[in-house]
Amino acid sequence: MNSKLPTYFHNSSKLSIKLLNISISSLCKTQQIDKAEVIIIDAIRLGNFPNIVTYNTLIAAYTRFVSFDAAYSILSRIKEAGLTPNVVTYNSLIAGASRYSRLPQCSELFQQMIQLGIYPDVWTYNTLMHVFFVNGRPHEANKIFSDCFGGNILPCTITFNIMINGLCRMGYISNAVRFFRNLQENGFKPKVETYNILIHWLCKSGRGGKAWKILKELEEMGHVPNAITYTTMMKCCFRSKKIEKGFEVFMEMKSKGYTFDSYGYCTVISALAKVGLIKEANVCIEEMIRNGIGLDLVSYNTLINVNCKEGKLETALQLVDDLGKCGIESDQYTHTILVNGMCKVGDIDGAERYLKRMEMTGVKSNLAACNCLIFGLWKAGQIEYAMKVFENLEQKDEFTYTVMIHGLCKQKMFFPAAGILRSCLMEGMKVVRSAKWAVISGLRASGYRREADNLLATIQTANCLRC
DNA sequence: CTAGGGTTAG
Structure with missing residues (x-):
């Protein structure tokens, strides 16, 4: 018998199960699942049996910190205990499967819960929509959205947020804005979160001006920008190289008391470091540490x-x-x-x-x-070695190609550079303007006009194919 | 279940 256990575990009552669940929940939140399991064993030994909430808490923790399979195995423990899984059980499992990119399993679980007569709720639909968007399946997400409308389940603000964020994630930013306007016309009152989503994607896609307009609208609608709005706007400034403006946003963010975590600080510190303002970056670092902000x-x-x-x-x-x-x-x-x-x-x-x-x-x-x-x-002049590392790479991205192309052009090796540029295009990757220009102008300057024009034509064709 | 931060080329 574990004498260290608080006395409330010794009475089997509604109160003690509630207290058990509170303990399990706080242990799970701090990643102490092993301890949670020990407490459960002790509780059972004392006749205080865990209920479905206890098991659902475990499922959430196992998906978050261990694995999907570990979480899934809780289902059999629920049955062994003579309990029935509920909608929360399945919602957590679906969210868990999505965390490990197990798309088929998400659909399976959804089918399974329906077969068991467990009615999906708005959380189920929200989770599924999110899963499909994250896995690049907008049409299936949209189908879930329609099913939600067609069924007895009312979509909530989060449903709309997932839809807007998902559309943006797929690159359909204008569609997302249109969807947003459509909702507004139908009486939907967007929240700060909804505005933040739009602002974030508008900035990310280079539509900073439009983002500022949406920010203005947010305030005109009586909303107050929050910490996330500020970091998003700051990032937007830095993206378009408006360092001063970004810093101003940071100052305002501080004055509003929104620099309680490391997000704002990290944004500004990185931006300063990137443009070489190391001294200023260090001032911010010192301030962040002085303010006792937890570092992750x-x-x-x-x-x-x-x-x-x-x-x-x-x-x-x-x-x-x-x-x-x-x-x-x-x-x-x-x-x-x-x-x-x-x-x-x-x-x-x-x-x-x-x-x-x-x-x-x-x-x-x-x-x-x-x-x-x-x-x-390349910088160290180890050209052959750079080529060797490049060739041995099993995967390459646009950075790899750009570095190689610029390196070769600096050595006036325009033909090999053109070759790499062509293979980059074959891979369907976009070529940075500067790299493209370095090869073309290099070829022209060294008298290979025809080759230059030829390459330009290839680039243009590749661009057409991509669209 | 939705919204913010960190790396590389030019």
Whole structure:
């Protein structure tokens, strides 16, 4: 018998099950699932049996922190306990399956719940729509949306938000705005979240002017912009290189008390570092730390990047160490930032060793980091080696191609550059204007007019095919 | 179940 258990676990009553669920919920939230399981075992031993809420809490935690299969196996435990799964059980499982990109399983679970006579609710429909959008299936998402309307379930604001966000995610931004206007005409009162979604996508697609108009509308409708609105607008400024304006937004964000987390700070720090305003970036870092803002993985990556940009590699590595001490694992961003930092200070060997070590420790290949290495090799004049790394790459993206094309053009190797440009087009990837121009003008300047025109024609054809 | 932050080329 566990004598350390609080006394309320000893009485089997409605109160004790409620308290049990509160304990399980708080343990699950802090990723202590093992402890939660121990408490459940003890509770059962004391005759305090968990109910469906207990199991649903476990399902949510297992999908979030362990695996879908672990969560799914709770279903049999529910049956063994003589309980019946409910709509929340299935909603959590569907959300869990979507987290692991198991699209067929989402549909299966949906069918299964209907067969069991469990009626889907608006959460079920919202989750399914979200799943389909995230997996690039707008038509299926739209079908769910129609079913929702056709059935007895009333869509809510979140349903509309998922629809608008999903349409934008698929690139249908104008359609999303039209959908939004249509809803408004039918009496829909959008919330700040809805406006934030539109503002975010308008900025991301380069329609900053329209984004500012939507922001104005948000305020005219009596809404107050929140912390997310501010970070979104800031990002919008930095995207269009309006650093001053972005900084002004940050100041206003601070004055409104919206810099309570690291989001705003990370946005402004990265933007400053990117344009070389390292001193200013460091002022913001100091302020963030002085204000006692909790640092997460993204914050650390931001700080590591600033130090790398300064050439302070030892400090950067110290921060990686601190990260580990906080129990946070570094990710692909961390690795890329470090590889880039090493290349920047000319330590190509170090960068290569780091990449090799990543491979050996089973970290999956990181294209961005490889791109940094190739760029570093070009800068260090190790041309043949850069070519070799490039050829051995099993995957390439537009950065890879751009780095190679610019490198070759700098060496006046315009024919190989044209070759790589062509293979890039064959892969269906877009070519950055500057790289395209470097090859064409290079060929022309060295007297190969015909080749230049030929290449230009190929580029234009490729552009047509993409549309 | 929806909305914000971090890496590489020019």
